[in-house]
Amino acid sequence: MARKGVLFVLFLCFAEFAVCGGIDQIRLLGPQAVNLWKLEAARSRSQAQGTLLVQDEQHTGYAQESKSKLAKEFPEQWFEQPVDHFAKVNETETWHQRYWVNTRHYAPGPNTPVFVLDGGETSGEDRLPFLDTGIMDILARATGGIGIVLEHRYYGQSLPVKNLTTDSLRFLNNAQSAADSAHFMANVNFDGIDEDLTAPAHPWIYYGGSYAGARAAHMKVLYPDLVWGAIASSGVTHASIENWEYMDIIRRAADRVCSGNLQVSVELIDSLLSNPLTRTAIKSLFGVAALEHDEDFVSLIESPLGYWQARNWDPEVGSTGWDTFCAALNGKFEQEEPDMGAVSYDESTDMVIIEGDLMVPVPVYNYAKYIKDNFVSQCPDGAVEECFGTWDDSKFHDTGLDQTWRLWLFQVCTEWGYFSTAPPKGVPRIVSRLLTLEYESKICRQAYLPGKHFAVPALPNITAVNALGDYDIEADRLAIIDGEVDPWRPVTPHSEYARPREDTILRPFKIIRGGVHHWDENGRSDILEEPPQIQMIHEEIVIFVTSWLEDWEAEHSSQNKH
Ligand SMILES: *[C@@H]1O[C@H](CO)[C@@H](O)[C@H](O)[C@H]1NC(C)=O
Ligand SMILES: *[C@@H]1O[C@H](CO)[C@@H](O)[C@H](O)[C@H]1NC(C)=O
Ligand SMILES: *[C@@H]1O[C@H](CO)[C@@H](O)[C@H](O)[C@H]1NC(C)=O
Numbered sequence: 001m002a003r004k005g006v007l008f009v010l011f012l013c014f015a016e017f018a019v020c021g022g023i024d025q026i027r028l029l030g031p032q033a034v035n036l037w038k039l040e041a042a043r044s045r046s047q048a049q050g051t052l053l054v055q056d057e058q059h060t061g062y063a064q065e066s067k068s069k070l071a072k073e074f075p076e077q078w079f080e081q082p083v084d085h086f087a088k089v090n091e092t093e094t095w096h097q098r099y100w101v102n103t104r105h106y107a108p109g110p111n112t113p114v115f116v117l118d119g120g121e122t123s124g125e126d127r128l129p130f131l132d133t134g135i136m137d138i139l140a141r142a143t144g145g146i147g148i149v150l151e152h153r154y155y156g157q158s159l160p161v162k163n164l165t166t167d168s169l170r171f172l173n174n175a176q177s178a179a180d181s182a183h184f185m186a187n188v189n190f191d192g193i194d195e196d197l198t199a200p201a202h203p204w205i206y207y208g209g210s211y212a213g214a215r216a217a218h219m220k221v222l223y224p225d226l227v228w229g230a231i232a233s234s235g236v237t238h239a240s241i242e243n244w245e246y247m248d249i250i251r252r253a254a255d256r257v258c259s260g261n262l263q264v265s266v267e268l269i270d271s272l273l274s275n276p277l278t279r280t281a282i283k284s285l286f287g288v289a290a291l292e293h294d295e296d297f298v299s300l301i302e303s304p305l306g307y308w309q310a311r312n313w314d315p316e317v318g319s320t321g322w323d324t325f326c327a328a329l330n331g332k333f334e335q336e337e338p339d340m341g342a343v344s345y346d347e348s349t350d351m352v353i354i355e356g357d358l359m360v361p362v363p364v365y366n367y368a369k370y371i372k373d374n375f376v377s378q379c380p381d382g383a384v385e386e387c388f389g390t391w392d393d394s395k396f397h398d399t400g401l402d403q404t405w406r407l408w409l410f411q412v413c414t415e416w417g418y419f420s421t422a423p424p425k426g427v428p429r430i431v432s433r434l435l436t437l438e439y440e441s442k443i444c445r446q447a448y449l450p451g452k453h454f455a456v457p458a459l460p461n462i463t464a465v466n467a468l469g470d471y472d473i474e475a476d477r478l479a480i481i482d483g484e485v486d487p488w489r490p491v492t493p494h495s496e497y498a499r500p501r502e503d504t505i506l507r508p509f510k511i512i513r514g515g516v517h518h519w520d521e522n523g524r525s526d527i528l529e530e531p532p533q534i535q536m537i538h539e540e541i542v543i544f545v546t547s548w549l550e551d552w553e554a555e556h557s558s559q560n561k562h
Helices: 030-046 064-073 124-132 135-143 174-187 211-222 245-253 256-273 279-285 294-308 321-330 362-374 384-388 405-416 437-447 463-467 532-561
Strands: 077-082 094-102 114-118 146-150 204-209 229-233 240-242 344-346 351-354 358-361 417-419 478-483 509-512
Touching: 030 294, 030 384, 030 405, 030 437, 064 124, 077 174, 094 124, 094 135, 094 174, 114 124, 114 135, 114 174, 114 211, 124 135, 124 146, 135 146, 135 204, 135 532, 174 211, 174 463, 204 211, 211 229, 211 405, 211 478, 229 532, 245 256, 245 294, 256 279, 256 294, 256 321, 256 358, 256 362, 279 294, 279 358, 279 362, 294 321, 294 362, 294 384, 321 362, 351 362, 358 362, 405 417, 405 437, 405 463, 417 437, 478 532, 509 532
Parallel strands: 114 146, 114 204, 204 229, 229 478, 240 417, 478 509
Antiparallel strands: 077 094, 094 146, 344 351, 351 358
8 A cells, every 4th residue: 555546547547646647538427426526535635544445456556756856858739719719709708728748859840750659537746658659759769859738628627617507508519619629739939939830831740648638639631731641549539438349358358267257247147136135135235225315336246347448558657457347356265254244154155145145156255355355445424425426416516627527428418428338138148237328318408507608418419520531531641549448349440330441651550569548648758668669569660650741741742842
């Protein structure tokens, strides 16, 4: 329990926690995730000397000291933007968008490239390691260019509004944020750089991972005159109302024993919940007998599955939470558990006998213990409904700027979807069948009361996103890079639903073997510390980007001759 840990790592990685470099809020979905966010925020506020919610000692993330080192080398800068790019001139207010620049490798000249990393759905501060040792530095070093992290509107300190009411959030959408990036590229002046490096006079290469990866692809399609090249890493270009495939990737890719134990556990739990005689006993084993709605219970026990996405090849970036969870699940029965009530072990059947002579397999018992130790233990005694219940709408009505869970969730509810529901009948599953679209999406109606200017639709309108290309999105100098076992892969162009493509220099289409979520985005200052498949993808990116820049020079020098 050495350091302050990462709690609910994938639901709750926000700037203020000083950890979680490289982890996206894109998993923050559904009503239970908001509860967990709030629990963690409360814990973080009270600063009660670090009881670890999830034991995760190895995940130290980017420690505070390295953050302040980065802040010193890359001071924040600001660029003025209109709140509404599509308003009549003079009718809109302005705000300041934050960005950071790496000029370490800058070589002035007419062909100097500019690399911009889209901060996506989190504070841009969380992306600074990518400017220091990650993909921005790798590309700038290879080409004599500059690297930028551009914070996304409404995230971090790039705030166009004073609160997060539905009306205030109405300018948080794809069209506005794409227009921000375009306006920035065409007009920015960099401190300490005399040259005009704006687009299209210089070649700009736009990079993003995850949601920002989809944005990179969208920028190439929407603003081809400004964006010379783009790299969409784990780019979720297919918006979808339901996204059961996310958990199915985990089921298929995880360690077989762990995946099998999960499958057996959730099937048994579902059947115990459907029987009035055993319903309370199973919830009681998990420490939440008083939780009224079974959906809230199965949603709570689904939470650790998010650790799969948080894995990274670099232990300083990723979480080991998945391995810890699986080790707990797969373990042998251990006798001394005073919290678990009167239980006994039956060696002949390898079952644990719990309350009311109910017998459960050892993994179910272990699962219950894990949830109790890591989640329920954070909730004050007798308050499980307050902690993990999701049916009291007033819980979700705080619209202060500190309620940052409202941001990505608003994008989910309006344009993106991805509600994590149970798979169709007949498909094996590691989540409960009680996780319906109705349950997962009710937060959209609970959290965003209709405003004067805007109302959140009953279900997200995913048409606009998919109209930009969906699985088929493509362009010259648009690279698609995905992870083989990324739970988001089913909504990228590497989905099993997408058509196969060639991998070419002009249209790179690459998969990182064994990779999870945008594993090319982070790097080590000593490249030899990277595993072979990461060194390889970094080399490949440098090769195709260098070739794109040669094309730019050829085109522009021939123009000069005329
Ligand atoms: C609108 O802005 C333009 C350019 O800044 C200025 O010339 C014009 O007077 C403004 N109009 C009003 C009504 O403020
Ligand atoms: C939110 O901000 C807007 C304008 O910035 C203001 O008119 C409104 O009263 C605020 N609402 C709340 C609930 O704070
Ligand atoms: C959804 O969005 C598309 C494109 O933005 C629009 O044409 C359509 O009318 C919208 N559908 C609904 C039901 O609002």
